């Protein structure tokens with residue numbers, strides 16, 4: 341099947357909270373096309389989040405296990421074009437028969453049906469024929485069926501029959517795993533702080549995430565292991581807008597409070613609650629080591645305290661780093677996040 345791209349498999353589709361339902365539903369469909377209640381299976385989500393990859397992986401998995409199944413992958417756009425051509429050439433019957441003969445149809449980006457009433461009509465009939473014969477329909481879309489504008493109600497109601505599962509932006513860990521998998525596939529190794537830097541800073545979609553890495557590799561004539569963080573920041577300055585921004589006490593406060601899940605303004609308050617004191621002292625310590633602010637300025641910023649309080653806080657943090665492994669881990673984690681920005 342020339343329409344299926346064998347590079348898109350389940351094996352290289354990293355699982356995360358962002359795609360767990362869609363991925364497992366896709367896997368179930370691939371094991372039993374037409375034989376689950378996920379018919380149609382609709383996968384939806386924003387640009388570059390992995391819809392095409394997952395849809396293709398389903399098709400490839402079916403072909404791998406059941407080579408005799410007729411599987412067609414077609415973008416909605418191409419389908420619309422083929423329909424128009426068949427009208428022009430008087431081959432509409434061939435067009436319909438071709439699709440109705442399939443065991444599995446995968447149609448990508450069905451939001452592109454918007455406004456195309458005649459093509460929607462034809463697809464409505466093809467859909468019904470396939471569904472009634474127990475054949476599998478897999479759809480992708482940039483929106484949930486209920487939010488798709490410009491599609492006919494009867495078609496939308498069909499789209500809602502089976503299961504709709506969304507893809508979200510992968511979390512940091514999943515983004516790192518995606519980059520690692522891709523590097524592994526390409527036989528490349530980048531230092532892990534570079535991988536983490538990229539994953540940390542590109543958090544809108546997977547395509548851009550991969551694009552940043554490709555750009556990094558393309559620019560470098562070095563051995564990939566010798567691309568260090570500073571060089572990576574330099575090479576990605578067009579990809580990542582906020583590079584080399586100065587670390588402020590505000591930013592430190594935000595990171596620390598996020599890390600310990602305490603309200604941001606609490607560290608400036610007078611409270612002596614243990615977890616707040618800890619967040620405050622670490623914030624002061626990091627402000628001393630990562631900003632150019634004086635002890636006096638730091639004290640003033642964190643709730644109008646004097647410079648001796650800051651000295652005491654730094655001393656306490658240093659002592660705890662030496663004696664308390666868990667505490668050392670906390671500070672280490674936060675420092676790593678700071679370095680990433």
Ligand code: ADP
Pocket residue numbers: 352353354355359385386387388389390391392393394518546547550
């Ligand atoms: P969409 O169709 O939603 O716009 P794509 O399927 O084209 O997105 O995905 C964009 C890129 O990101 C592709 O190279 C794809 O392989 C990759 N990708 C997306 N999600 C994952 C994932 N979970 N694991 C591995 N690669 C992924």
Ligand code: MG
Pocket residue numbers: 391392393448
């Ligand atoms: Mg796509």
